[in-house]
Amino acid sequence: MEMKKSPDGGWGWVIVLVSFFTQFLCYGSPIAVGVLYLEWLDAFGEGKGKTAWVGSLASGVGLLASPVCSLCVSSFGARPVAIFSGFMVAGGLMLSGFAPNIYFLFFSYGIVVGLGCGLLYTATVTITCQYFDSRRGLALGLISTGSSVGLFIYVALRKMMIELYGLDGCLLIVGALALNILPCGSLMRPLRSSDCPLEKTALENVPDRYSIYNEKEKNLEESINILEKSYGGEETCRSTLANGDWKQDSLLHQNPATTAHTKETETYKKKVAEQTYFCKQLAKRKWQLYKNYCGETVALFKNKVFSALFIAIFLFDVGGFPPSLLMEDVARSSNVKEEEFIVPLISIIGIMTAVGKLLLGILADFKWINTLYLYIATLILMGLALCAIPFAKSYVMLAILSGILGFLTGNWSIFPYVTTKTVGIEKLAHAYGILMFFAGLGNSLGPPIVGWFYDWTQTYDIAFFFSGFCVLLGGFILLLASLSPWETRKKQLPKPAPAAFVYKVASNV
Secondary structure, eight states, X not given: OOXXXXXXXXXXHHHHHXXXXXXXXXXXXXXXXXXXXXXXXXXXXXXXXXXXXXXXXXXXXXXXXXXXXXXXXXXXXXXXXXXXXXXXXXXXXXXXXXXXXXXXXXXXXXXXXXXXXXXXXXXXXXHHHHHOSTTHHHHHHHHHHHHHHHHHXXXXXXXXXXXXXXXXXXXXXXXXXXXXXXXXXXXXXXXXXXXXXXXHHHHHHHHHHHTGGGGHHHHHHHXXXXXXXXXXHHHHHHHHXXXXXXXXXXXXXXXXXXXXXXXXXXXHHHHHHHHHHHHHHHHHHHHHHHHHHHHHHHHHHTSHHHHHHHHHHHHHHHHHSHHHHXXXXXXXXXXXXXXXXXXXXXXXXXXXXXXXXXXXXXXXXXXXXXXXXXXXXXXXXXXXXXXXXXXXXXXXXXXXXXXHHHHHHGGGGTHXXXXXXXXXXXXXXXXXXXXXXXXXXXXXXXXXXXXXXXXXXXXXHHHHHHHHHHHHHXXXXXXHHHHHHHHHHHHHTTOXXXXXXXXXXXXXX
């Protein structure tokens, strides 16, 4: 189906607005789970490692299921997926208010809400890319700040609601607020196709588009013969009579109804043969596509920088995600009094993440800045900031470190630039899907690992040293991989043979 050209405005700005509020409503709640984390620790009395699985699943399941989410959006469209996901997010939040134990929360909050958020993220990004072309970067930057603003507001809102209505009432109210995703999703009007009706366009274009009938003239007769051989004795007798001595007599005494029935049977057999051949060719094409996908995946991992990038993004999410979930508990473990909390630490992380996304995105547009090295610098600085958390014993120091970590977490805005620089624009979608899968795996594993370190040592010191080491290791691996092609290029530069040959020919002429 041929879509209209991206309008780069008009109703597209409505799409940007509703996508912003959609990400605000769906992602603000799971990212702000650090406030609920303390309540769940007190309510269920489980270990910190086990309790941290709830928030890590909510953030990681959507990324892990990104291929499934993309398939749903491409099959059904952004509007139906957004509306359905709104019910999932709201229902999962409300259901979590009645959780009898931590295992129920793994399903209701971790899987249901996490999968709904993943579907909504894919739907909002897809519909925004359809409506914008030349202004696509600006539009995606605007909608991505919705999750950061949601984190900032939801933290303060949840604290107030827990004091007024308790943990169960807070989850019910937040789930009711998430129902506003439904009207936002209903405004995601898809771009219409060209003037031709859908059925006509599909019937006319399918053979040419998929090249199914390129060999039809050569193989169709053979397919019909094979189909006829599969019929029983009745068909064999009928073919014998048609080729024997009774041929003329049968033609003379044959009824018109019998002739029509024979023609219909032959037409039916021909159509069945055509459809069988179509299905076989389509299956072969699908298999070839799967083989090509596996081959492209292997080719991607042969790229040293891409292999280092997937290690770096995995280690970054293992070590960099826990602060947004555990920072409040870190302050409580450091004996920081609640009266000293001017602004919640998670709120500081949220607002500084929005600032980091905007400023790092602006820096990435400067031609004299290497985006890959900028990303590596954010990883190294974040690793150092994580290692400094055990030395912070006051609210002011924790607030400063939270702001630094939030700002550096904004490097998500330049990650697509880094991926494009590494693999090229033609392989961006394939490579980005693989990297997001590993990012979701790191999101799911990071907080439980940090929580298990606390259960083992009864302090967060070793846990955050481990987190900082993971992020630093990923940054240095990516740095070493990115420097090797540069050195190879420098070694190849002094060879001037082709240039000298061209100059010699020009001088002779």
